Amino acid sequence: xxxxxxxxxxxxxxxxxxxxxxxxxxxxxxxxxxxxxxxxxxxxxxxxxxxxxxxxxxxxxxxxxxxxxxxxxxxxxxxxxxxxxxxxxxxxxxxxxxxxxxxxxxxxxxxxxxxxxxxxxxxxxxxxxxxxxxxxxxxxxxxxxxxxxxxxxxxxxxxxxxxxxxxxxxxxxxxxxxxxxxxxxxxxxxxxxxxxxxxxxxxxxxxxxxxxxxxxxxxxxxxxxxxxxxxxxxxxxxxxxxxxxxxxxxxxxxxxxxxxxxxxxxxxxxxxxxxxxxxxxxxxxxxxxxxxxxxxxxxxxxxxxxxxxxxxxxxxxxxxxxxxxxxxxxxxxxxxxxxxxxxx
Amino acid sequence: xxxxxxxxxxxxxxxxxxxxxxxxxxxxxxxxxxxxxxxxxxxxxxxxxxxxxxxxxxxxxxxxxxxxxxxxxxxxxxxxxxxxxxxxxxxxxxxxxxxxxxxxxxxxxxxxxxxxxxxxxxxxxxxxxxxxxxxxxxxxxxxxxxxxxxxxxxxxxxxxxxxxxxxxxxxxxxxxxxxxxxxxxxxxxxxxxxxxxxxxxxxxxxxxxxxxxxxxxxxxxxxxxxxxxxxxxxxxxxxxxxxxxxxxxxxxxxxxxxxxxxxxxxxxxxxxxxxxxxxxxxxxxxxxxxxxxxxxxxxxxxxxxxxxxxxxxxxxxxxxxxxxxxxxxxxxxxxxxxxxxxxx
DNA sequence: TTTTTTTGTTTAAACGTTTAAACAAAACTA
DNA sequence: TAGTTTTGTTTAAACGTTTAAACAAAAAAA
Numbered sequence: 001x002x003x004x005x006x007x008x009x010x011x012x013x014x015x016x017x018x019x020x021x022x023x024x025x026x027x028x029x030x031x032x033x034x035x036x037x038x039x040x041x042x043x044x045x046x047x048x049x050x051x052x053x054x055x056x057x058x059x060x061x062x063x064x065x066x067x068x069x070x071x072x073x074x075x076x077x078x079x080x081x082x083x084x085x086x087x088x089x090x091x092x093x094x095x096x097x098x099x100x101x102x103x104x105x106x107x108x109x110x111x112x113x114x115x116x117x118x119x120x121x122x123x124x125x126x127x128x129x130x131x132x133x134x135x136x137x138x139x140x141x142x143x144x145x146x147x148x149x150x151x152x153x154x155x156x157x158x159x160x161x162x163x164x165x166x167x168x169x170x171x172x173x174x175x176x177x178x179x180x181x182x183x184x185x186x187x188x189x190x191x192x193x194x195x196x197x198x199x200x201x202x203x204x205x206x207x208x209x210x211x212x213x214x215x216x217x218x219x220x221x222x223x224x225x226x227x228x229x230x231x232x233x234x235x236x237x238x239x240x241x242x243x244x245x246x247x248x249x250x251x252x253x254x255x256x257x258x259x260x261x262x263x264x265x266x267x268x269x270x271x272x273x274x275x276x277x278x279x280x281x282x283x284x285x286x287x288x289x290x291x292x293x294x295x296x297x298x299x300x301x302x303x304x305x306x307x308x309x310x311x312x313x314x315x316x317x318x319x320x321x322x323x324x325x326x327x328x329x330x331x332x333x334x335x336x337x338x339x340x341x342x343x344x
Numbered sequence: 345x346x347x348x349x350x351x352x353x354x355x356x357x358x359x360x361x362x363x364x365x366x367x368x369x370x371x372x373x374x375x376x377x378x379x380x381x382x383x384x385x386x387x388x389x390x391x392x393x394x395x396x397x398x399x400x401x402x403x404x405x406x407x408x409x410x411x412x413x414x415x416x417x418x419x420x421x422x423x424x425x426x427x428x429x430x431x432x433x434x435x436x437x438x439x440x441x442x443x444x445x446x447x448x449x450x451x452x453x454x455x456x457x458x459x460x461x462x463x464x465x466x467x468x469x470x471x472x473x474x475x476x477x478x479x480x481x482x483x484x485x486x487x488x489x490x491x492x493x494x495x496x497x498x499x500x501x502x503x504x505x506x507x508x509x510x511x512x513x514x515x516x517x518x519x520x521x522x523x524x525x526x527x528x529x530x531x532x533x534x535x536x537x538x539x540x541x542x543x544x545x546x547x548x549x550x551x552x553x554x555x556x557x558x559x560x561x562x563x564x565x566x567x568x569x570x571x572x573x574x575x576x577x578x579x580x581x582x583x584x585x586x587x588x589x590x591x592x593x594x595x596x597x598x599x600x601x602x603x604x605x606x607x608x609x610x611x612x613x614x615x616x617x618x619x620x621x622x623x624x625x626x627x628x629x630x631x632x633x634x635x636x637x638x639x640x641x642x643x644x645x646x647x648x649x650x651x652x653x654x655x656x657x658x659x660x661x662x663x664x665x666x667x668x669x670x671x672x673x674x675x676x677x678x679x680x681x682x683x684x685x686x687x688x
Numbered sequence: 689t690t691t692t693t694t695t696g697t698t699t700a701a702a703c704g705t706t707t708a709a710a711c712a713a714a715a716c717t718a
Numbered sequence: 719t720a721g722t723t724t725t726g727t728t729t730a731a732a733c734g735t736t737t738a739a740a741c742a743a744a745a746a747a748a
Contacts, residue, residue: 033727381697
């Protein structure tokens with residue numbers, strides 16, 4: 001591999017010290033450097049196509065201009081959409097992003113975080129897996145600024161940007177009730193992650209508030225790394241109840257995408273045979289033959305706010321920011337009422 | 345920010361030189377170091393929770409263990425699926441990935457590539473935008489190993505891993521002909537990118553071979569960063585022809601997802617009113633009420649082979665590898681014949 | 689015993705930057 | 719004129735590693 005051009009090369013060519021070249025190229029010591037030499041240095045840098053070695057720069061300045069992003073799975077549209085927003089917002093602030101997928105596994109998030117710390121990232125945006133509290137405490141000790149995204153742990157005093165899951169679910173489910181549903185199934189995840197628990201809570205309290213006693217048999221929880229099979233079984237069971245459900249609430253894009261594929265196969269007519277509500281937008285939202293009534297998360301804002309919060313933390317450490325952004329209910333054909341949007 | 349633990353700290357604590365600590369922790373000079381000291385160093389490193397500073401290491405060794413990945417848009421499922429595969433395969437080889445989205449713009453890919461080079465990545469996997477030839481020559485001059493993915497430029501002698509676009513399209517379109525279609529519309533992109541041109545070629549030659557004269561009015565090309573509107577207009581025009589089309593071939597997941605949403609709205613019955621073939625799998629494949637006949641790209645293999653090729657190049661420079669992996673036709677309901685898979 | 693070899697450890701330079709401090713020469717000031 | 723300030727540049731240390739080379743002490747060979 002051909003040797004790269006360094007400050008030294010420029011210095012030699014021009015016949016000055018390395019320091020001077022550095023000063024000129026970084027516009028330091030304004031006005032104290034002669035125009036003539038200054039120009040010569042710039043021209044030579046240009047001619048040699050000099051590009052500063054960020055690694056050396058980082059070692060010296062203790063700043064890498066890199067932020068780490070840990071998501072559940074970059075292949076999931078939820079993660080990749082957020083990743084893209086974060087990439088753009090980071091770029092605006094002159095940061096580069098390293099991504100890692102945890103697959104909802106503690107060992108993996110731990111490994112990824114360590115790789116990032118070893119690389120001296122300036123900050124981390126982190127969608128933690130269940131039981132990642134110890135890892136978060138570890139991160140706190142490391143003193144590297146970080147903000148959680150999408151998920152959070154009620155007990156922990158850390159920065160996060162999330163969505164008002166409980167309220168959003170509540171509003172969505174209440175909409176189902178208004179649409180005439182009385183036996184509303186729920187497919188969520190068997191997990192301790194509070195943002196997912198909150199979605200269940202919202203569902204339960206909407207029913208309760210409307211005088212509907214929640215039957216345990218309506219609630220199905222699949223593993224967080226679920227496959228098509230388990231979702232299928234859950235739906236099957238809900239439809240096979242003595243009093244089958246008349247509506248179904250999918251608690252995330254993953255279960256909804258898997259579930260709708262199965263419902264497609266079954267030939268069920270939505271919304272007539274079954275009404276559908278889904279948390280999260282996705283391609284399914286408009287591709288399903290009945291456009292989906294769904295809870296739309298403000299991914300754009302979530303990503304931007306996460307980066308902005310982090311940037312603040314990186315420049316001057318601050319008090320804790322804990323943000324719940326409002327999601328909104330978007331009404332489609334799958335709940336059988338007219339299509340309007342309303343904020344939660 | 346609390347000072348990080350360095351080799352120096354360990355050396356001081358144990359009372360030995362920095363060099364010795366480095367040797368022990370890297371298992372160099374096997375057998376030449378006394379068990380006693382060796383253990384003491386390891387224990388102290390553990391106790392202080394020492395983590396090597398990769399930046400310093402990289403500066404010295406001239407190796408960052410990082411590879412850059414440039415995709416069109418990480419938010420697109422095609423890119424994010426590949427990104428995930430690459431992440432995993434890179435990890436196996438002890439590499440970390442930096443991603444950037446070019447949005448099909450030369451300025452953006454240029455900027456991203458430069459950021460990556462400045463960060464001294466060990467290699468690059470690159471899905472180039474149209475007219476990125478000069479950038480590729482620039483990359484060649486930089487001597488950093490790279491392999492193109494998904495796209496390639498027939499003229500250039502560079503490594504790439506792509507798919508047999510022409511053949512795959514040919515087979516798919518021939519399948520439409522066999523299904524009885526005679527007026528097959530094509531929605532692709534207005535671009536010079538050869539992999540997309542190849543898809544058009546395959547389409548054209550399949551028709552020609554089967555005695556069908558291709559009408560210019562059947563071919564619609566939208567901008568590569570197209571919006572829903574343009575795809576909609578294209579479909580509208582195809583359906584409004586004096587002799588409307590009886591089948592439609594979408595040349596990528598993006599146009600097919602956008603197109604199908606519109607077809608949904610239109611209330612057209614697939615496959616009776618219109619048969620559909622799509623290049624690329626996506627959520628739409630199973631979510632559309634008629635499962636899609638589509639050309640399935642071997643994303644998994646593409647990602648893996650790309651990383652493996654790159655890893656080889658990074659260890660020992662080699663001759664050029666140019667690979668076209670076979671895509672296969674997956675037959676769904678959208679072309680109205682029975683469902684079997686067949687290799688292309 | 690002296691010489692040679694082996695063993696265990698340290699010294700020191702280097703990677704490509706940044707930046708405080710030193711310095712010499714030129715330009716003021718008194 | 720000598721002293722002071724300003725201007726333009728260089729010196730040198732540092733960031734946290736790696737690693738060739740040097741070295742001292744112990745062990746083996748003569």
